[in-house]
Amino acid sequence: HAERGQIQSAYQIVVSTDPQAAAGDIWDSGKVVSAGSIQVPFAGKALESGKSYFWKVRNWDRDGRESPWSLVARFDTGLFDKGDWKGVWIGNKNQLRKEFSLKGRVKRARAHIAGLGYYELRLNGRKVGDHVLDPAWTTYDKRVLYATYDVTTALRDGANAVAVMLGEGWYKSRVLLFQLNIEMEDGSTANVASDASWKAADGPIFADSVYHGESYDARRETPGWDRAGFDDKAWPAAEAVKGPAGVLSAQLMPAIRVVDTIVPFRMTSPLPGVYVFDMGQNFSGWARLRVEGPRGTDVRLRFAELLYENGTLNQENLRSAQAEDHYILKGAGEEMWEPRFTYHGFRYVEVTGFPGTPKLDSIRGRVVHSAVKPIGSFAASKDILNSLQSIITWGQKTNLHGIPTDCDQRDERMGWMGD
Numbered sequence: 001h002a003e004r005g006q007i008q009s010a011y012q013i014v015v016s017t018d019p020q021a022a023a024g025d026i027w028d029s030g031k032v033v034s035a036g037s038i039q040v041p042f043a044g045k046a047l048e049s050g051k052s053y054f055w056k057v058r059n060w061d062r063d064g065r066e067s068p069w070s071l072v073a074r075f076d077t078g079l080f081d082k083g084d085w086k087g088v089w090i091g092n093k094n095q096l097r098k099e100f101s102l103k104g105r106v107k108r109a110r111a112h113i114a115g116l117g118y119y120e121l122r123l124n125g126r127k128v129g130d131h132v133l134d135p136a137w138t139t140y141d142k143r144v145l146y147a148t149y150d151v152t153t154a155l156r157d158g159a160n161a162v163a164v165m166l167g168e169g170w171y172k173s174r175v176l177l178f179q180l181n182i183e184m185e186d187g188s189t190a191n192v193a194s195d196a197s198w199k200a201a202d203g204p205i206f207a208d209s210v211y212h213g214e215s216y217d218a219r220r221e222t223p224g225w226d227r228a229g230f231d232d233k234a235w236p237a238a239e240a241v242k243g244p245a246g247v248l249s250a251q252l253m254p255a256i257r258v259v260d261t262i263v264p265f266r267m268t269s270p271l272p273g274v275y276v277f278d279m280g281q282n283f284s285g286w287a288r289l290r291v292e293g294p295r296g297t298d299v300r301l302r303f304a305e306l307l308y309e310n311g312t313l314n315q316e317n318l319r320s321a322q323a324e325d326h327y328i329l330k331g332a333g334e335e336m337w338e339p340r341f342t343y344h345g346f347r348y349v350e351v352t353g354f355p356g357t358p359k360l361d362s363i364r365g366r367v368v369h370s371a372v373k374p375i376g377s378f379a380a381s382k383d384i385l386n387s388l389q390s391i392i393t394w395g396q397k398t399n400l401h402g403i404p405t406d407c408d409q410r411d412e413r414m415g416w417m418g419d
Helices: 383-397
Strands: 008-016 052-061 073-076 095-102 106-116 118-123 143-150 158-167 175-184 189-193 199-201 205-209 213-217 247-250 256-262 266-271 274-291 298-304 324-328 335-337 344-352 363-370
Touching: 095 175, 095 189, 106 158, 158 175, 158 205, 256 274, 274 298, 274 324, 274 383, 344 363
Parallel strands: 143 247, 213 324
Antiparallel strands: 008 052, 052 073, 095 158, 095 199, 106 118, 106 143, 106 175, 118 158, 175 189, 205 213, 256 363, 266 274, 274 335, 274 344, 274 363, 298 324, 298 344
């Protein structure tokens, strides 16, 4: 109401298994006298593992006038018990796949995945979700984070395929625990879990390291490996491996994502065959490469925050971190590539081995960090204060990769509280 001094006097919350939340079969708080609550503890029936619940709320104003019900919102529960995971840890290879069949229409499907050190999940030829460098870094013997995706619309009647790429990340090994729970329209259920029935292979990523970069040989790609019908007879069975000892927990913080794409400010060539792209500022992430050339050409990308006076790359402050990506061309027209399992802190990208002379659009900067959103802003009449504020916010965001880190470029990137 457009009037002063108006306040809430009471509220009511309804939680239901019904998508319309017509009745509070899980919880109906009734009319609760309250002048305003930021958080209301759940007080309904015990929630079940791996389910969807629907809720709505209404309130009463100072004069006892009742509001309409809110739109219905939804929350899902995670896997509460270790026994809810039907599979085992598998790994050692960096590409894993499994085909399965469904009959009829899918009503609800959730994929739960813990892929260490990093993973990319694919269903029927497409990447699932928009997370990168997932899951967030933990002390793996204490806690392992898993992500849950709604994959209802990604599944189809008939043959399906789930595929996972793995990187070493901070775990320094490649292991996967996967659980796909499916409810069909006819009331039947199905599940797919990681086990020895999966197939495994070494894919085009032949080296990956958080500090040293990623190397990708496009000649080793196997088109269709993430789709049903792919011939994987020559692939060995996935290996059961010892997984981390940590408790499995749902990842609740905002995921790391590609949050922006930056156009280079300029390109220079300080030496023959050496091209340096200036992105205009420091940030965390990687470069996307656009290239066309002969099969087997090895394009090398190196990253730094500084240049020497002669315009060449200065990586001295990176210490032992090599910060170097390689892309080996398959030689099939224009090729576009960006890494999956590394990140760099940089302003400058040095390109060598490029077939011919690159153009400004041969490189794009991909800004990568935990996808937090601003909840406030600051502006002043003095430009130096605005510049300082901009540096501070860039410094905080680009050093936020699951945890706040002390830097994003050299051989550290450890947890740090920003003091």
